Amino acid sequence: MAAQKIHSSTQKFTEIVDIVDNIVVLEGGYACVVIELTATNFALLSRQEQDAKIYAYAGLLNSLNFPIQILVRNKRVDITSYINQLEDAEKRTTNNQLKDQIEQYKSFVNEMVTVNVVLNKQFYIVISYSSLEGGIGAIAPGKGSQKDAFVAAASKTLLTKAESIHGQLNQLASTAKLLEREELIKLFYDIYNNDIVEPNQIVTDITTPIIQSASK
16 A cells, blocks of 8 residues: 655644734634833943843842743844945945945945854743633634634733733833734744745735745
8 A cells, every 4th residue: 555645734833823913823722922122232221220120120020920931032134235235325426535434334344244143132022821711611712703702812811911011021121012913924924934035025915824835
């Protein structure tokens, strides 16, 4: 008996079932929201400002009565487009002194990138929800009205959790923003397709599966 080919997709191995507004619906009766933080440069702060950040972080951790996940993404920065802009500016300028300065700066940037990897750090707080929080008879995500009921319950709980720590997060970062559906789709596209999806392609069609395979 000939062995049957297994046709599968990486998409099936993701836990994401759907994204409704700002709620990420996951398999197994789970959901979450994601808060994006815009960090400040701790090293450039005064001693008093650094102490205030540390106390704010300690206060946040001590006030929690539910689990959170702190996610830090280090993403290598591609500065090709920036170098191209410098080259265009160098070609357009008629000022020889300015042209030389642009050339020197471009050489400096190229050398810096060659010696050091330029990374962009992104910070996120993930707050989770389990259908078990609803007690006995909790609703797990399904289809139709069952799914709507699950999303409604998850949304109420998650947004309450997010609101309870939002003020403290603003003391830690420049901004603390709850990601909406389109922003969440961009984030997951970027995570799963880091090497094959360009930023301007991410939400061309938000009904497209989150994972795009490079091979057919």
